[in-house]
Amino acid sequence: MIFIGIDPDVDKNGVAWYDSNNKELELTNLTFFELFDFLSEQTLKENKIKVIIEAGWLNKSNWHKVTKGTSNINTQIGQRTGANHEVGKKIVEMCKYLELPFETIKPTKRKLNHKQFQQITKIIEKRTNQEQRDAGMLVWTIAK
Numbered sequence: 001m002i003f004i005g006i007d008p009d010v011d012k013n014g015v016a017w018y019d020s021n022n023k024e025l026e027l028t029n030l031t032f033f034e035l036f037d038f039l040s041e042q043t044l045k046e047n048k049i050k051v052i053i054e055a056g057w058l059n060k061s062n063w064h065k066v067t068k069g070t071s072n073i074n075t076q077i078g079q080r081t082g083a084n085h086e087v088g089k090k091i092v093e094m095c096k097y098l099e100l101p102f103e104t105i106k107p108t109k110r111k112l113n114h115k116q117f118q119q120i121t122k123i124i125e126k127r128t129n130q131e132q133r134d135a136g137m138l139v140w141t142i143a144k
Contacts, residue, residue, distance in 0.1 A: 002047045005138030006035070007054045007131045008088035014131025018139040025121060025140070027132035032087065036094055043098050051095050052138045055104035057085040105138060112137065 001021070007014035012029035015038070030038055042049055088104075095102040117123070117133045121140055128136070 002049045003139040003143050004051045005135040006091055007134035008084055008091055009131055010083045010087055014135035016135035016139045018143050020143045027136050039098055051100050051102040052142055053091055053104050054107050055088055056107055058106040
């Protein structure tokens, strides 16, 4: 089975592709339309696929106020958070359109740094960014 984890982002989504048969994990970042092309290609293959989308909008509260920040800083944080949530909702819509099975997962775990991610997944040679690690953990937790 192929698991595709997606951490939605306005600029580039973190995407993880995990093949549970050969235990292969690939990480990348894709723009919204690159992601559409990638998921469209997956529908043409004869693999059993499941898409897992991090759904921050499912959290009861998404208040990310910086205590010592100005109202302008807090406004920008809120705008970015809302925009990322909207991208996630559009990815859900994309999966429905492409008729791909998907699941939305509420983010509950803390962020991992590169070293922690390496220790869990045993991926040593490849550098990762936060979006890739978040997407990787979505598929790693479900597939294990």
